[in-house]
Amino acid sequence: MTQIGEPLVYAAQTVVGQVRGHNEDALLCCPELALWAVADGMGGHLRGEVASALALQTLRTACAEGQDLVTAVHAANCAILAAAEGDADCRGMGTTLVAVRFSGADFEIVWVGDSRAYRVDADCIRYLSRDHSWVQSMIDAGEMSVEEARSHPQRNVIFQCLGRDHQVIEIGQARGSLGPHELLLLCSDGLTGELTDPQIQQVCASANSLDELVEQLIAQANQMGGRDNISCIVLGRASVEPVAAAQPRGFLSKLFKPLTK
Template sequence: MEQRLIYAGQSVPGRVRGHNEDALLCCPQLSLWAIADGMGGHQCGEVASALALDTLQAGCADGLELADAVHAANREVLAVARTEEHQGMGTTLVAVRFNGAAFNIAWVGDSRAYRVSAGHIERVTHDHSWVQAMIDAGQMSPETARSHPQRNVILQCLGRDDQPLQVGLHHGVLGEHELLLLCSDGLTGELEDAQIQQLCSSAQTLDELVNQLLARANDMGGKDNISCIVLGRDAAAPSVARKPRGLLSRLFTSR
């Protein structure tokens, strides 16, 4: 029996900011999900993130490959960013498109994707950020990077015209007892990877997991907009004799 994807997603402003510049895209008809984290302030960042996701969806609907749709989104954001009203706006982006259980991920900036199982969490994206470049060069530890004053400086985003756009790409197959998590840096700026993995293991459903991730990030400060989407593979309900334990078994019978 062919398995389908189940998902949950939500975006909140956080505790500090008065408006939300993040945007979510959940389009199961195209097997496409994405998060964009806009920059440029009110009426700029939120325009950039919404425009990027609208263009991404339209490009995929027209038959573009995911990376090509990201480049199309960049061109649209650039065009609007050149106007006086929206000068300087931009957005990060992380997107996934599935074909059965196989998936392609594309990203620009520091919005992330994680692959999570009952005992493991793996970051499958690589931040386009200044602190990540310092980590890669061996000049900074990951622990120092989490609190560094320049941790929010990104090196790539949609809408930046001073250098060619570099789109990160990753390919994989999602296992039956794995989750794929997309998120903005409002989540990862507050929660460490181990905390995210623990919540994935303790929640009962995908909706509950999303609520718990957002609530925990808010409890830790909520200094930025917080967005996440979690996806898993659906499966037939297990027998009573094999009652599942933990989210990474239970969630696959959620509807």
């Protein structure tokens, strides 16, 4: 990958939401490894948060030891399975995961389950991940619309996660390069379950800072019900001079301007 020598900027937050009693989501923000991740745990009272925390701890350790992202995710899966074997209270716990690692502006994304990665600019939002879920399989088969999937009773049924039943996990992968006018968004389904993609894009286009963006995304998801834990990380390139603050548009157009040769 090309090293462009430019630092990344990011903001991250996780909250319990309006309904759940505790937070089973976990975040990893490790700029020294150019590594960020969101994990959404499951498996009963307090055990989901064990799975999500263990997954991210293992992911970080494996990457620090020089392993690639896919190998690190397999290591996280093995760590959760081993923990469940050693503690009856942890049996059945699992977690989804979405992670990104950067080299300059280039990135690799991996995911398992329905935590998502998006590329966002001032005009549109695009999936970088694809849910390992029953409703996504129905969408892919042309048997369900995206709108129908959002309210379907089985919308939370996923085919893949870390730590479940010694299954052979399917790890999604994507690569790309982040432009100076773009953001990368990692999030749990607590965000995407409450906000549509156009709603997420609108918030991204209008916010004036990354911190404000994260706060607004979570606030709006809570306002829409906050039925699950809500977590998100947003990343951008801090590579160019800020455009004059007098310009009337939001973060994506105001904070960055195009690179010039």
